[in-house]
Amino acid sequence: MDRRHFLKLAGSIPVVSLAPALMTRVAWAATPSGADYRKPLILIELKGGNDGLNTLVPYANPTYYALRPKIGIPREQVVQLSDSVGLHPALEPLLPLWKNRELAVLQGVGYPAPNLSHFRSIEIWDTASRSEEYLQDGWLTRAFGAAPTPKSFAADGVIIGSPDLGPLAGGGTRAIALANTEQFLRQARLATVEGQSRNKALSHILKVEADIMQAASHLGASHAFTTEFPQGGFGNAIKTASQIVANEAGVAVVRVTLSGFDTHSGQPGTQARLLGELAGGVVALKSALVELGKWNDTLVLTYAEFGRRPKENLSNGTDHGTASAHFALGGRVAGGMYGEQPSLDRLSGDGNPGYAIDFRSVYATALDRWWGVPSSGPLGGTFTPLPILRA
Amino acid sequence: MTLLTHSSRNALAGASLGAALSLLFLLAPSAAASSTDVLSYDDARHLLNRAGFGATEAEIQRTVGMTREKATRILLDGARTSPVTPPPAWTAETGPLRYPRRGIDSIDAEKKIFQQEQVREGLELRGWWVGEMLATTSPLTERMTLFWHNHFVSSQQKVKLAELMYRQNATLRANALGNFGEMLHAIARDPAMVIYLDNAQNRKGSPNENFAREVMELFTLGEGNYSEQDIKEAARAFTGWSLDRNTGQFVFRRFIHDDGMKTVLNRAGYLDGDQVLDILLAQPATAEFITRKLWREFVSPDLDEPAIRRIADRFRNSRYDIKVALHGIFTSDAFYAKQNRAVLVKSPIELVVGTLRQFGMKPGEALPFAVAAAGMGQNLFAPPNVKGWPGQETWINASTLLARKQFLERLFRGDEPANRMMPGTEAPAAVIADAGMTGALPRQAIQPQGALDPEKARQIRFLRAMERGMSGIPFSSDAWMAQFDASRGANSRNNSASRLLLATAPQSIQDAGGEPLAQVRALVLDAAYQLK
Numbered sequence: 001m002d003r004r005h006f007l008k009l010a011g012s013i014p015v016v017s018l019a020p021a022l023m024t025r026v027a028w029a030a031t032p033s034g035a036d037y038r039k040p041l042i043l044i045e046l047k048g049g050n051d052g053l054n055t056l057v058p059y060a061n062p063t064y065y066a067l068r069p070k071i072g073i074p075r076e077q078v079v080q081l082s083d084s085v086g087l088h089p090a091l092e093p094l095l096p097l098w099k100n101r102e103l104a105v106l107q108g109v110g111y112p113a114p115n116l117s118h119f120r121s122i123e124i125w126d127t128a129s130r131s132e133e134y135l136q137d138g139w140l141t142r143a144f145g146a147a148p149t150p151k152s153f154a155a156d157g158v159i160i161g162s163p164d165l166g167p168l169a170g171g172g173t174r175a176i177a178l179a180n181t182e183q184f185l186r187q188a189r190l191a192t193v194e195g196q197s198r199n200k201a202l203s204h205i206l207k208v209e210a211d212i213m214q215a216a217s218h219l220g221a222s223h224a225f226t227t228e229f230p231q232g233g234f235g236n237a238i239k240t241a242s243q244i245v246a247n248e249a250g251v252a253v254v255r256v257t258l259s260g261f262d263t264h265s266g267q268p269g270t271q272a273r274l275l276g277e278l279a280g281g282v283v284a285l286k287s288a289l290v291e292l293g294k295w296n297d298t299l300v301l302t303y304a305e306f307g308r309r310p311k312e313n314l315s316n317g318t319d320h321g322t323a324s325a326h327f328a329l330g331g332r333v334a335g336g337m338y339g340e341q342p343s344l345d346r347l348s349g350d351g352n353p354g355y356a357i358d359f360r361s362v363y364a365t366a367l368d369r370w371w372g373v374p375s376s377g378p379l380g381g382t383f384t385p386l387p388i389l390r391a
Numbered sequence: 392m393t394l395l396t397h398s399s400r401n402a403l404a405g406a407s408l409g410a411a412l413s414l415l416f417l418l419a420p421s422a423a424a425s426s427t428d429v430l431s432y433d434d435a436r437h438l439l440n441r442a443g444f445g446a447t448e449a450e451i452q453r454t455v456g457m458t459r460e461k462a463t464r465i466l467l468d469g470a471r472t473s474p475v476t477p478p479p480a481w482t483a484e485t486g487p488l489r490y491p492r493r494g495i496d497s498i499d500a501e502k503k504i505f506q507q508e509q510v511r512e513g514l515e516l517r518g519w520w521v522g523e524m525l526a527t528t529s530p531l532t533e534r535m536t537l538f539w540h541n542h543f544v545s546s547q548q549k550v551k552l553a554e555l556m557y558r559q560n561a562t563l564r565a566n567a568l569g570n571f572g573e574m575l576h577a578i579a580r581d582p583a584m585v586i587y588l589d590n591a592q593n594r595k596g597s598p599n600e601n602f603a604r605e606v607m608e609l610f611t612l613g614e615g616n617y618s619e620q621d622i623k624e625a626a627r628a629f630t631g632w633s634l635d636r637n638t639g640q641f642v643f644r645r646f647i648h649d650d651g652m653k654t655v656l657n658r659a660g661y662l663d664g665d666q667v668l669d670i671l672l673a674q675p676a677t678a679e680f681i682t683r684k685l686w687r688e689f690v691s692p693d694l695d696e697p698a699i700r701r702i703a704d705r706f707r708n709s710r711y712d713i714k715v716a717l718h719g720i721f722t723s724d725a726f727y728a729k730q731n732r733a734v735l736v737k738s739p740i741e742l743v744v745g746t747l748r749q750f751g752m753k754p755g756e757a758l759p760f761a762v763a764a765a766g767m768g769q770n771l772f773a774p775p776n777v778k779g780w781p782g783q784e785t786w787i788n789a790s791t792l793l794a795r796k797q798f799l800e801r802l803f804r805g806d807e808p809a810n811r812m813m814p815g816t817e818a819p820a821a822v823i824a825d826a827g828m829t830g831a832l833p834r835q836a837i838q839p840q841g842a843l844d845p846e847k848a849r850q851i852r853f854l855r856a857m858e859r860g861m862s863g864i865p866f867s868s869d870a871w872m873a874q875f876d877a878s879r880g881a882n883s884r885n886n887s888a889s890r891l892l893l894a895t896a897p898q899s900i901q902d903a904g905g906e907p908l909a910q911v912r913a914l915v916l917d918a919a920y921q922l923k
Contacts, residue, residue, distance in 0.1 A: 117549070119548055119775070119776070120776065123775070123776060134776060134777075134778055136781055136785065159790070163766065163768075163790050163791075163794070165788060165790065169788075170785065171784060171785065174789075175788060175789060175790075176789045176790075177788075177789060177790035187793045187796075187797060188793070190793060190796035190797065190800060190916060191792070191793070191796070192899050192916070193898050193899045193917075193918055195898065199733060199734055199895065199922075200692070200734070200784070201692075201733075201734055201735065201736050201783065201784060201922055202733065202895065202898070202918065202919065202922060204736075204784045204787060205736070205787055205792065205918045205921050205922075206898065206918055208787055208788060208789055208792050209792065209918060211789055212789050212792070212793065215789070265499055315499050
């Protein structure tokens with residue numbers, strides 16, 4: 001029996017697939033690097049550059065209201081987390097997580113010499129490069145290159161709802177991009193062959209075909225959640241992410257994208273809608289992970305190419321900025337406030353604040369502390385992990 | 392200043408004459424063509440596919456039996472400097488550029504109109520270029536124009552104005568198989584480039600080093616052949632090389648030019664930008680850097696340094712006649728060597744345009760195919776960054792491979808156009824790049840769900856139109872298969888088709904003897920079809 005037939009058969013076994021479970025156990029022991037990829041990482045990209053200052057609002061700072069006379073969030077609407085900052089009202093559903101100390105707020109996440117172009121800045125984030133350095137591989141691609149995931153995994157990572165592989169771009173990773181599992185399974189039928197060749201290019205293509213087939217053979221079963229997922233694109237993406245985490249074979253990372261944060265004009269309505277979708281999605285995600293018994297073994301991180309300019313523009317919006325607020329969530333997250341609120345009194349020539357947390361420290365946390373993968377190689381330098389995880 | 396520029400221009404004119412002479416000499420047929428110099432079917436196929444887009448059976452048959460020398464000369468002599476298809480009408484418009492007013496009095500509506508206009512024109516431009524690739528009598532000209540687009544990178548994402556992207560494209564085509572030195576001088580003055588690499592912001596006293604850095608690192612010498620100090624000095628030489636925002640023409644602003652003493656690569660003087668470019672051209676590293684890149688494009692990702700140096704020497708001695716370099720490549724033993732067959736991955740554009748040309752498919756609209764290529768990771772006029780598309784194996788990941796296969800599957804779904812694309816059939820994994828201005832949007836991510844904002848609704852309408860545009864291209868697999876000799880049975884006919892379509896043996900087991908359409912589909916969906 002060839003491998004393809006075997007996979008087909010394995011996939012058609014109605015009992016929760018036995019074969020991958022067996023393969024998995026062997027593979028855990030065989031993971032040479034000591035990395036523990038059984039704990040998935042879920043990345044949520046806030047595409048377009050979410051406005052951090054209206055996400056985590058410094059409601060006690062008069063400079064904030066002076067910079068934002070029109071779009072500033074009124075003090076009485078802020079979901080207060082401390083005596084100086086609070087959440088955008090649309091993020092109120094996150095309050096139970098905050099009270100449960102499962103939500104870490106990372107203030108002022110950015111990098112030196114920030115670039116204000118969407119394309120370039122997200123490339124810097126995705127490849128974890130320095131501002132003036134062009135790297136080809138994503139930071140997770142390099143991490144998986146240094147410490148591979150078990151061969152039995154359905155994939156290294158699954159990218160939901162975006163063709164752009166972001167942190168998984170570049171050679172070697174088993175990254176699957178899909179919109180939803182059903183559609184992927186239909187498409188995957190076009191992958192028909194695997195094998196090896198001395199021809200490097202051909203060998204690469206055959207490997208990618210094999211990756212598609214392997215993912216398709218494991219991601220087939222859809223878990224029946226009692227959790228109700230929000231309607232709409234992001235809710236569907238969160239549902240797909242939950243199904244992927246539910247698969248027996250394992251996937252180290254899932255990336256979902258929420259787009260539309262490039263709010264140059266009419267920001268208040270747009271951002272409120274998007275943050276509402278984010279909060280609803282995250283709450284559903286927690287519920288689904290609790291159902292799976294994986295909430296304690298999943299780390300959720302948000303990221304974006306940049307934040308936005310503190311001073312509002314003339315169109316009720318904000319222009320491209322630099323450092324921004326982000327979230328870390330999960331059953332093992334040590335909830336609380338980290339970093340520093342950007343100083344609004346010391347803005348750069350283009351009107352943007354400095355950063356408090358280098359985004360590569362956030363990555364180092366995921367690599368060193370979450371998975372046990374030494375981060376200095378993949379990140380091209382030593383970045384101190386953040387103390388945001390409980391043992 | 393003007394004087395210096397003039398003299399450097401004259402030097403270049405002299406260079407061209409020298410180049411023409413050396414070309415004559417180099418292209419003179421060798422005394423006796425050895426038998427290995429005569430192109431077999433596989434050799435001819437290899438040459439035409441590597442130097443063009445998906446050669447047809449008839450084109451290959453015409454080339455079989457020629458010497459390498461003759462076949463190469465036909466390719467080089469057929470090179471064009473202008474397109475065969477008329478560019479979009481707006482490229483002929485003169486008058487001021489249509490920027491929105493700047494600053495406080497620029498209102499949102501005005502900006503929006505500007506942006507939509509540029510998106511529309513950018514799409515027209517992409518459709519036009521793909522149409523030109525389909526129609527041209529010299530596929531090599533378009534391959535080289537694309538090669539230089541990926542070398543002298545500019546992107547509409549930053550440049551915004553489609554008109555300037557068109558003008559750059561025309562400059563690249565005019566010089567695509569001309570003189571590299573002249574092209575470098577022209578590109579340094581190219582308005583899109585001046586914007587893309589920020590030279591418009593490069594002024595005396597506050598130099599912007601972006602152009603000076605990339606011209607050394609990516610356009611001429613390559614990393615390791617210059618110092619940071621060279622970049623700083625060269626940047627001063629390019630101060631004042633700017634753009635007239637009203638006409639969109641290059642302008643030299645003498646009042647912000649630094650006319651002081653500079654030292655670049657150990658050459659000191661009151662250097663201006665043209666002189667710095669000539670210093671860069673005088674370095675052997677430049678000829679080697681360009682030849683290496685041509686090698687990767689046409690021969691193999693594995694570099695044969697001695698062979699590259701030989702070609703680079705001739706290239707430099709010809710004062711950078713690009714035809715000399717290409718001649719060196721297309722007549723070399725390495726180009727035809729067994730180990731260099733089927734080792735290159737087709738770019739999305741090569742896959743899309745090559746398939747249409749190979750099967751004689753003539754779409755009424757080319758834009759849907761530009762969009763299809765964008766969905767596979769190659770959005771014309773919008774390379775990802777200044778380094779361009781990295782190419783080769785990076786073209787293929789799970790997402791792009793499925794996008795490629797779906798494109799091919801849909802193209803060969805049925806013989807009747809109506810069957811090939813029925814309304815309501817599954818949407819392709821096609822993405823649009825939102826006209827290259829705001830990044831790629833996945834088809835799946837914008838499926839209707841609940842209330843749609845007008846922008847999303849517009850994008851969905853656009854994508855549906857693109858999908859419709861891929862249908863209805865007349866193609867008969869029976870007629871196509873009939874071009875192969877069937878006197879020895881269906882099997883030999885299928886083998887002929889395989890030999891034409893695949894650069895190496897098929898990887899999936901072929902079900903010989905099936906229907907023509909099934910045969911064609913099996914071949915184009917084979918992993919080997921992704922290679923050239």
